[in-house]
Amino acid sequence: xxxxxxxxxxxxxxxxxxxxxxxxxxxxxxxxxxxxxxxxxxxxxxxxxxxxxxxxxxxxxxxxxxxxxxxxxxxxxxxxxxxxxxxxxxxxxxxxxxxxxxxxxxxxxxxxxxxxxxxxxxxxxxxxxxxxxxxxxxxxxxxxxxxxxxxxxxxxxxxxxxxxxxxxxxxxxxxxxxxxxxxxxxxxxxxxxxxxxxxxxxxxxxxxxxxxxxxxxxxxxxxxxxxxxxxxxxxxxxxxxxxxxxxxxxxxxxxxxxxxxxxxxxxxxxxxxxxxxxxxxxx
Numbered sequence: 001x002x003x004x005x006x007x008x009x010x011x012x013x014x015x016x017x018x019x020x021x022x023x024x025x026x027x028x029x030x031x032x033x034x035x036x037x038x039x040x041x042x043x044x045x046x047x048x049x050x051x052x053x054x055x056x057x058x059x060x061x062x063x064x065x066x067x068x069x070x071x072x073x074x075x076x077x078x079x080x081x082x083x084x085x086x087x088x089x090x091x092x093x094x095x096x097x098x099x100x101x102x103x104x105x106x107x108x109x110x111x112x113x114x115x116x117x118x119x120x121x122x123x124x125x126x127x128x129x130x131x132x133x134x135x136x137x138x139x140x141x142x143x144x145x146x147x148x149x150x151x152x153x154x155x156x157x158x159x160x161x162x163x164x165x166x167x168x169x170x171x172x173x174x175x176x177x178x179x180x181x182x183x184x185x186x187x188x189x190x191x192x193x194x195x196x197x198x199x200x201x202x203x204x205x206x207x208x209x210x211x212x213x214x215x216x217x218x219x220x221x222x223x224x225x226x227x228x229x230x231x232x233x234x235x236x237x238x239x240x241x242x243x244x245x246x247x248x249x250x251x252x253x254x255x256x257x258x259x260x261x262x263x264x265x266x267x268x269x270x271x272x273x274x275x276x277x278x279x280x281x282x283x
Contacts, residue, residue: 004026004027004030004056005056005075006056006057006058006064006075006124006129006131007055007056007057007074007075007076007122007124007131008055008056008074008075008076009053009054009055009070009074010053010054010055010056010066011051011052011053011054012024012025012026012033012051012052012054012066013025013049013050013051014035014046014047014048014049014050014051014052015032015048016032016048017045017048020034020036020037021034021035021036021037021039021040022034022035022040022045022046023035024052024054024066026064030064033056033064033065033066034063034065034066035054035065035066035067035068036065036067038098039065039066039067039068039069039098040068041068041069042068046068052068053068054066054067054068055067055068055069055070055071055074055097057097057099057131058099058130058131059099060099062130067097067098069096069097069098070096071095071096071097072094072095072096073095073101073120073122073133074122075122075123075124075131076122076123076172077121077122077172078119078120078121078122078137078140078157078169078172079095079119079120079122079157080117080118080119080120080157080189080190081093081094081095081101081117081118081120081133082094082115082116082117083112083113083114083115083116083117083118084100084114085100085114086112086113086114089102089104089105090102090103090104090105090107090108090112091103091108091112091114093118093120093133095122101122101131101132101133102130102131102132102133103120103132103133103134103135104132107132107133107134107135107136108135108136109135109136110135112135117189117190118135119135119137119157119159119160119169119189119190120133120134120135120137121133121134121137121140123140137159137169138175141169141173141174141175142173142174143204144204145200145204146170146173146174146200146204146206148197148200148206149197150197150198150199150213151196151197151212151213152196152197153194153195153196153212154170154171154176154194154195154196154197154206154208155170155171155172155192155193155194156168156169156170156176156178156192156193156194156195156208157169157172157190157191157192158178158187158188158189158190158191158192158193159189160189161189162177164177164179164180165177165178165179165180165181165182165183166178166183166187168195168208170195170197170206170208174204174205174206175204175205175206176195176205176206176207176208177205177206177207177208178195178208178209178210179207182198182208182209182210183210193210195208195209195210196208196209196210196211196212196213197209198213211253211254211257221251221253221257221258221260221261222261222264222265224251224261225251225258225261225262225265226265226270226280228251229271229278229279229280230280234279234280234282235277235278235279235280236250236277236278237276237277238250238251238258238277238278239262239273239274239275239276239277239278240259240262240273241275242255262278265278269281
């Protein structure tokens with residue numbers, strides 16, 4: 001059996017069924033782990049002897065239990081979660097489970113408000129060994145030097161707007177920045193998207209761009225533009241002189257990438273270019 005991880009999904013074998021739920025094999029140290037009846041997902045009961053994916057956490061009485069519900073975030077994750085309620089000890093976030101995720105006041109950058117959403121990091125508290133979250137996400141970003149090359153794709157969580165652009169978290173580990181000059185769409189805190197590494201700075205932070213660099217992006221988009229023409233009567237009113245905002249609203253690419261793709265299709269004798277747009281050359 002693999003080592004069990006509190007606050008994460010685990011694969012466990014179903015040992016037996018009791019009136020109040022199923023017991024899963026937690027190994028010689030933990031013994032049977034309860035999967036309560038109300039934590040069983042769907043209408044079909046797990047089969048005795050089968051292996052199932054469950055999330056392990058502590059219930060209201062601090063007992064280790066399992067659930068077949070998958071949370072919005074696991075231990076080690078950064079996530080954008082909504083405050084369900086607050087009390088004199090802190091805030092409680094909705095993360096898709098019956099028991100809400102606790103954020104003590106000491107882990108809040110500003111006092112959290114019910115109904116508002118915040119970027120947080122989910123972790124195990126070293127003192128209590130409870131699963132909790134922190135809005136002080138800087139301290140949980142990796143201090144290691146990222147090993148990326150220019151053009152590498154990364155998964156991005158948009159963090160917050162700054163004067164330069166948008167702070168972001170790359171691959172659930174690294175501090176990153178999307179400069180305003182590289183953003184050709186509306187972005188908001190909590191957005192998840194794929195971005196590309198422009199460079200890794202000496203301080204370990206990553207400069208990102210929304211499109212792959214150079215000819216690769218243009219080549220990819222050439223086929224997109226060609227398909228668009230085929231499926232839209234062989235015409236588009238967009239061209240080299242169209243505003244960048246209009247190009248992005250239709251295709252989701254920068255004007256630079258659009259113009260490179262137009263040039264590629266023109267050199268391949270696939271389109272005609274006119275002041276009123278592009279026309280597909282009939283075979």
